[in-house]
Amino acid sequence: MHLVHNYVTFAQNSRKQRRPGILVSEDLKKALRDRASKIVVLFGIVSLLGDFKYEGFRSILPVLVESLGGTLVALGFAWGIGEFLSYGLRLPFGVIADRSRRYWLMVWTGYMATAISIPSIGLVKSLSALVGLYSVDRIGKAARTPARDALISELRGIGTGRAFGLHRAIDQAGAILGPLVAGLVISITNDPRLFLLLLVVPAVVQVAVLLVTQREWVRQGYTIPLQRGWNELRFAELKGTIPIMLALMLFGLGLFQIPFVLSELSQSQMPLAYALAQVCYIILAMVWGALLDRVGIAIMLLVYLIACIVPTAMLVSPFLAAAVWGASWSLHEVGFRFVLAKLVPTGRRAAAFGLYAFIFGIATMAGSIVLGGLLEISLHYGVLYAIGVQAVGFATFYAILKRRVGGALVSSR
Template identity: 25%
Template sequence: MKSRSKRSRALNFVLIIGVMSFFADFTYEGARGIVGPYLAILGAGAFTIAFVTGFGEFVGYAWRIISGNLSDKTGKFWPIMIFGYVVQMASVPLLALAGNWQTAAILIVLERFGRATRNPPRDVMLSHAAKEMGYGWAFGVHEALDQFGALFGPLVAAGIYAWRGDYKLTFAMMIIPALTMLLLLAVARFTYPHPEELDDTPPNVNTRGLPRVFWIYLTGAVLAAAGFADYPFMAYHFQMVHSVSSADIPIFYAIAMGVSGAGSLLFGRLFDRYGIIILIPLTILSAFIAPLVFLGGFWVVLIGIILWGLGTGVHESIIPAAVALMVPVQRRASAYGLFTGAYGIFWFLGSLLIGALYGFSIQAVIVFSMIVELSALPLFLLVKKHNF
């Protein structure tokens, strides 16, 4: 009976954090789709827009390394996570008050900073609950709710803008999901003040640093990330070659987010049953995304985008879920910060290289993407030999 009650509390914790992530993604993903043209209206040029958004993404991943270390050293998981969420949720509606592109740029970077601050401690708390219900399933449920927010947020933002044609009003309306998210955060904080009590894993006091298998896994993950093209870049290609119409590009993204959420649930279950081995066929499938989206017509591109959405869900749920199994409980925040930070930085660097290769040849983009993705396979197989 006690075990069942503990499992129920763990599930409820994952669900409330997942619903929080739904409204958080609803807020900032709703805004991200329109920040480019908004900066342009405020007077920013193409290079400035690219720099601001690119630098924001860099901060959004690199700062996680510091946030993770700070969480481990202080043990203040809730305060650090709350601070990150407040900064992030405040930054989006405040864009409505930006009088120039410089102010808007600061808010855009602050939003990414807030996200980077709250992610490592949040993932650690999720991992405590995951001990009771399965790491793949817990992270999969959370990621599904997260991605459904990423699906509905941009659609609602697009609807508000179509209704009034006002970017400032659209940003201002994002205060509704932002406040909802912060209210849920307060409920979660007072309902689960000590989520670590859901996990009876004893700390390994003899462990210094992170184990070798973690570094092998991290190397494989950053290779998989480096070959994984960003959707905005793929959308740029669709417009250049007219393989997908401008009207269908956001629809394809919505389809990808839906597939991502559903895939997180399915493969989360499979991960708990079969372990890291399921990354092998998924990585092989990911290697075929580039030829499908860069060479195909409408329907072939759609297949590629479905695979891209599936890969996104796996990258955001199963890959980090496995980290909790590899590292001592007292080093999880540092491990998550380092892992997701390095992952995002290499995704960013890989995207830059893909963009440079695109100007040379589409075939070069495809070859690079496939080789880098497939090079992760032997590393994942090596991790499997460590019984993961």
């Protein structure tokens, strides 16, 4: 109210009083956009610091597992259980967030879990302790992600696609910086545990920035409106999103995942290819967000077409495939949040984000297992599988769009 009052006063005292309504409207829109952007940037910095920690850790996970006497099977188990917990638990945590309406509590719990667990891994003496602490980190990610996305989706004055695109772009910078700094520290000290212990510093900074973010959210007066009880509605309001979720699930089922791309490179080339993928992710995140706001989710058809290029590019260069993978993953990460924010009513979005993550996590795990088996036989079999599944996904998504022409799926406006 103070903001509106100030702008009204300004308009009344302005020399351009012949069109005060337009002047107030445009100034107010800009003010709301700037304030919403500030919160998105703050959330992005919090996520950047989180990615810096856990992506830095994940980049040296093989070294840590080997130092504790683990085998490749142990490495695969540690990675697999982490991905399962990170995706699979987002559904119950999303439901808890919407039912309890304690979104900020879920966000704080999730980020604190990572802030404590990842640096603590530098002190472990056994493989079981490493897996246990890594599991705490992944559970924390599952807890915070649906609630955080629900909070971002409520921001006014900035397009939903732009908000998620900006957040993902800032967030992903940490995924590049973490591994690069880890490599630098190890090259100087030859001690991966020292890098983990040093992560206490970004953890403290992250807590401080998260506190500022919450205060800014409250200061601007944002709330998530109360909806009818879950005992009455259950998942009724999410039924309309299931076809879209299943169509996007096919993207995960057939995606030629980045580990398979990196497996074709030497150890010295792997970090460079991974960094290239993340750079492409960051550059395109804002582009995808702007296109989604302008065109609508018909843009999501591109995610299947780009994903088809990844395995094809493998036949040319793994570096090219890594870059294309970054482009496809960027569109998916921005796009699915945009879609659900448009289709799901406020107060139900955390559960929707969680449900999709659960479905997508299962699809990604299954697809990776199938693709890995096919690649053991021949690269060409893996390429054919990936392209075939993406083609089915494209056809499915296109059919859904045709049935909903004129609805929320076609335009974001």
